[in-house]
Amino acid sequence: MARVQVSEAEKVYILHGIRDDLRVDGRGCEDYRHMEIETDVVSNTDGSAKVTLGHTAVLVGVKAEIGKPRPTVPTEGYLEFFVDCSANATPEFEGRGGEELGTELSNTLYKVFNNKRSIDLKSLCICAGEHCWVLYVDVLLLQCDGNLYDAISVAIKAALFNTKIPKVHISSDDEGGKEIELSDDPYDCMRLNVENVPCIVTLCKVGHRHVVDATLQEKACSVASLIISVTHKGTITCMRKVGGGSLDPESIFEMTEAGKRVGKALHAPLMKLLEQEESLGKKRQKVYTCFPGLPLVSPQPPREESGAK
Amino acid sequence: MTNSPCPHPDNKPFSGQPEKEKTWGGKRFRAGPVAWVIYFNMPTDTKRVRGPEVSQSPSLFSCDPAAVLPSKGPRADGRRRDQVDVRPVFVRCGLVSQAKGSAYLEAGNTKLMCCVYGPRETDRKDETDMKCGRLTTDMRFAPFSCPERGSWIQGSQDKDFSLMLHESLQPAICLHKYPRSQIEVSVMVLENSGSVLAHAVTCASLALADAGIEMYDLVLGCSMRQDGTSYVVDPSYMEENGCSSVSCENQGGLTVAFLPSLNQISGLQSDGDMTEETLTAGVRTCIEGCYKLYPVIQRALTKAVRKAAPSQSES
Amino acid sequence: ASDVSVLWLPLPRSLLTCRTAEPLEYHRSFLKENCRPDGRELTEFRTTTLNIGSISTADGSALVKLGNTTIICGIKAELANPTVEAPGKGYIVPNVDLPPLCSSRFRPGPPGEEAQAASQFIADVIESSEVIKTEDLSIDRGKLCWVLYCDLMCLDYDGNILDACVIALLAALKNTRLPEVTINKETSAPEVNLEKRWELQIHKHLVSASFCIFDDSILISDPTAEEETLSTAHLTVVTDEDDRLCSVHKPGGTSLSGERLQECISRATTRQREIQKLIAKVAHSVKKAQ
Numbered sequence: 001m002a003r004v005q006v007s008e009a010e011k012v013y014i015l016h017g018i019r020d021d022l023r024v025d026g027r028g029c030e031d032y033r034h035m036e037i038e039t040d041v042v043s044n045t046d047g048s049a050k051v052t053l054g055h056t057a058v059l060v061g062v063k064a065e066i067g068k069p070r071p072t073v074p075t076e077g078y079l080e081f082f083v084d085c086s087a088n089a090t091p092e093f094e095g096r097g098g099e100e101l102g103t104e105l106s107n108t109l110y111k112v113f114n115n116k117r118s119i120d121l122k123s124l125c126i127c128a129g130e131h132c133w134v135l136y137v138d139v140l141l142l143q144c145d146g147n148l149y150d151a152i153s154v155a156i157k158a159a160l161f162n163t164k165i166p167k168v169h170i171s172s173d174d175e176g177g178k179e180i181e182l183s184d185d186p187y188d189c190m191r192l193n194v195e196n197v198p199c200i201v202t203l204c205k206v207g208h209r210h211v212v213d214a215t216l217q218e219k220a221c222s223v224a225s226l227i228i229s230v231t232h233k234g235t236i237t238c239m240r241k242v243g244g245g246s247l248d249p250e251s252i253f254e255m256t257e258a259g260k261r262v263g264k265a266l267h268a269p270l271m272k273l274l275e276q277e278e279s280l281g282k283k284r285q286k287v288y289t290c291f292p293g294l295p296l297v298s299p300q301p302p303r304e305e306s307g308a309k
Numbered sequence: 310m311t312n313s314p315c316p317h318p319d320n321k322p323f324s325g326q327p328e329k330e331k332t333w334g335g336k337r338f339r340a341g342p343v344a345w346v347i348y349f350n351m352p353t354d355t356k357r358v359r360g361p362e363v364s365q366s367p368s369l370f371s372c373d374p375a376a377v378l379p380s381k382g383p384r385a386d387g388r389r390r391d392q393v394d395v396r397p398v399f400v401r402c403g404l405v406s407q408a409k410g411s412a413y414l415e416a417g418n419t420k421l422m423c424c425v426y427g428p429r430e431t432d433r434k435d436e437t438d439m440k441c442g443r444l445t446t447d448m449r450f451a452p453f454s455c456p457e458r459g460s461w462i463q464g465s466q467d468k469d470f471s472l473m474l475h476e477s478l479q480p481a482i483c484l485h486k487y488p489r490s491q492i493e494v495s496v497m498v499l500e501n502s503g504s505v506l507a508h509a510v511t512c513a514s515l516a517l518a519d520a521g522i523e524m525y526d527l528v529l530g531c532s533m534r535q536d537g538t539s540y541v542v543d544p545s546y547m548e549e550n551g552c553s554s555v556s557c558e559n560q561g562g563l564t565v566a567f568l569p570s571l572n573q574i575s576g577l578q579s580d581g582d583m584t585e586e587t588l589t590a591g592v593r594t595c596i597e598g599c600y601k602l603y604p605v606i607q608r609a610l611t612k613a614v615r616k617a618a619p620s621q622s623e624s
Numbered sequence: 625a626s627d628v629s630v631l632w633l634p635l636p637r638s639l640l641t642c643r644t645a646e647p648l649e650y651h652r653s654f655l656k657e658n659c660r661p662d663g664r665e666l667t668e669f670r671t672t673t674l675n676i677g678s679i680s681t682a683d684g685s686a687l688v689k690l691g692n693t694t695i696i697c698g699i700k701a702e703l704a705n706p707t708v709e710a711p712g713k714g715y716i717v718p719n720v721d722l723p724p725l726c727s728s729r730f731r732p733g734p735p736g737e738e739a740q741a742a743s744q745f746i747a748d749v750i751e752s753s754e755v756i757k758t759e760d761l762s763i764d765r766g767k768l769c770w771v772l773y774c775d776l777m778c779l780d781y782d783g784n785i786l787d788a789c790v791i792a793l794l795a796a797l798k799n800t801r802l803p804e805v806t807i808n809k810e811t812s813a814p815e816v817n818l819e820k821r822w823e824l825q826i827h828k829h830l831v832s833a834s835f836c837i838f839d840d841s842i843l844i845s846d847p848t849a850e851e852e853t854l855s856t857a858h859l860t861v862v863t864d865e866d867d868r869l870c871s872v873h874k875p876g877g878t879s880l881s882g883e884r885l886q887e888c889i890s891r892a893t894t895r896q897r898e899i900q901k902l903i904a905k906v907a908h909s910v911k912k913a914q
Contacts, residue, residue, distance in 0.1 A: 453700050
């Protein structure tokens with residue numbers, strides 16, 4: 001991950017600020033930076049979204065392909081995640097530098113979606129044991145400015161919402177062979193129910209408190225973070241400690257509670273926004289949003305505010 | 310071949326013409342009668358003796374259906390449900406002559422081995438930190454360790470385990486005492502009968518202690534599996550991977566790495582779908598499980614130290 | 625583990641400095657007296673212990689300790705289509721792995737030269753000697769057969785891994801139980817009965833014996849890792865229960881007279897008897913326990 005050098009004096013300044021619930025950029029401890037979401041940005045994918053969070057920018061594309069179901073679960077399709085750390089995001093990703101982070105991120109995404117409820121995998125089944133839809137979720141990091149996990153998860157949710165899978169028709173011929181016909185009509189497609197897709201909240205332990213959506217400077221002051229992926233119902237699909245330090249059990253409990261609260265609040269405005277953008281159709285203007293409790297400190301002031309609050 | 314999540318090799322990140330268009334668009338796709346599963350993404354390997362291109366585990370053709378795990382009553386191995394009932398652990402230090410420190414751990418049928426090499430000069434000269442040592446972890450599964458044969462090539466699951474192991478161990482090691490050097494920890498899973506990561510953490514911290522690496526505390530691992538309203542501690546492979554008959558409410562797994570005398574959690578990982586309350590209770594349960602393990606590990610360590618001490622003073 | 629701190633032990637300084645600074649001289653001083661640093665005679669093998677069937681996830685397994693050297697072998701059987709050239713035969717796929725865990729000389733990554741050479745040696749020995757007839761692995765001629773993946777993994781590398789590998793492989797094959805497979809007449813799909821298992825038949829009990837040549841003349845058996853690196857030539861002889869020679873492997877190094885080779889072969893035949901007895905004894909006790 002991109003690293004920044006923070007001097008001791010700066011660290012003290014950041015630490016003291018966070019102790020008093022005031023962060024360097026004016027946010028409170030549980031506030032997100034300005035977030036922009038745009039869906040359907042890449043035309044040759046089946047679903048795509050671009051999310052920027054502060055200076056962090058990620059692009060997610062979903063491609064649906066027909067594959068063979070895993071032998072252990074013949075009646076379900078599956079998701080594959082791939083995270084590409086573009087060398088444009090930070091110079092450290094040049095060569096093989098981004099590979100480790102890419103595997104770490106994609107492995108976490110597998111864990112986040114490793115439950116029966118996030119996506120209805122049964123709806124991806126075409127023909128039990130033989131054919132199913134495989135959703136390849138490709139994440140491209142365009143710019144790193146801290147809090148990659150949260151931005152990626154929001155982008156994935158938006159891209160899955162945007163995904164249109166062509167309807168298929170199965171007919172069997174006389175010899176017992178099966179034929180699969182894909183619908184040519186672009187409007188005759190299946191949509192995914194993304195209601196249960198979780199959002200990731202990363203809580204960074206700084207001093208005795210924890211902050212949401214840490215910047216790189218704040219991250220440099222912390223020893224450990226907790227990644228929590230929360231569904232709209234407030235259940236947790238994945239929790240993981242990252243970073244080189246250890247955490248007190250009590251602070252883990254506090255952070256879980258805060259993560260659940262913040263994550264749960266994220267879903268409703270996000271869904272509303274996605275539906276709003278969808279309803280605008282092809283000729284839509286770009287829709288921007290920011291999340292609740294957020295003072296406007298965006299680098300470019302939003303051109304159009306949506307009623308996300 | 311394996312079910313481990315691995316990125317599809319021909320997975321090009323949405324560039325150019327979508328594959329689908331070429332293959333299916335407009336054309337009719339014909340699927341023949343049941344063919345042998347071609348589910349094989351392994352790159353060709355010239356450095357090993359190769360077998361047939363495709364082979365399948367016999368368990369896929371088993372005539373008796375997979376047993377559904379009961380969600381009530383005692384567990385398959387006789388342990389109690391909803392109790393901090395960990396499997397008895399057998400540990401031994403210093404079995405590998407070539408390593409600086411080593412440990413072997415057996416919990417039920419889970420068998421793993423850990424070796425520690427170093428501190429020695431780091432491989433990566435460019436990233437040398439003048440003040441701090443570097444810890445490298447490598448966790449691998451022997452191909453015969455799981456019910457389904459694994460590949461020799463390290464999958465992304467193994468890499469994930471290595472990373473978790475790294476994060477769990479690092480807070481316990483006084484890395485600042487080993488400037489410009491690296492400590493290598495490698496774990497080999499010989500038989501996977503569940504809770505591998507938790508036991509790997511315990512085993513690795515024991516091997517580090519055996520190697521004489523300065524540490525703040527031992528690191529102990531414990532895992533649990535929630536299934537509806539009941540839970541099992543230190544689950545077996547079947548309990549970890551078997552599907553239960555109950556609905557998908559509140560299901561999941563949790564692994565905790567714990568520093569017992571400092572009361573700190575150094576590693577935490579959960580998956581599935583659980584409520585916050587369940588998770589919080591689960592973390593407490595795992596901590597309790599770690600404390601149950603503590604005396605056994607301490608005893609093994611003192612035994613190893615005693616064994617090493619007289620031989621040095623005699624000779 | 626050789627370590628610099630060894631220098632500070634209260635032992636005769638001359639002897640110990642010698643071992644780390646001039647290991648060859650150190651070994652020579654022992655060999656002159658017809659013994660070795662670990663107390664063995666020149667043609668003595670290290671204590672060999674065997675544990676069979678300890679890995680329950682494998683269809684057959686064995687752990688061998690030859691002194692410090694430890695090799696574990698796990699056999700997994702899978703179903704596959706036979707080749708067109710040999711429709712009535714199955715496959716045996718042996719692989720030797722030397723992970724970074726077993727010694728500091730190995731790095732993570734694809735198998736190095738030594739592991740590749742060992743895998744090839746084991747594969748050649750199996751193929752040429754027919755320890756197991758691959759015909760026995762056929763289920764449905766031309767359609768279905770067994771693949772035996774024999775994975776050998778070194779857990780402690782202290783020389784002479786080839787001998788340990790051969791013992792581990794033989795013992796694991798002896799322990800292997802394959803499930804019964806029937807072909808369903810209607811669907812022509814295989815049906816596996818995991819409860820009912822049959823034993824593999826071992827046609828030949830192969831045992832290998834390895835030797836090293838020191839200073840172009842002194843012959844020692846079962847070398848340790850240190851002895852292997854200091855010696856000038858290596859030799860591995862594989863024999864079966866009828867005292868027939870299956871393989872002689874001498875990759876380069878200093879030359880060897882016919883007499884010395886004969887010496888090695890006769891040592892190998894006695895070794896074969898010892899090991900076959902050991903495997904039979906352990907296999908018997910495992911069976912009794914079941």
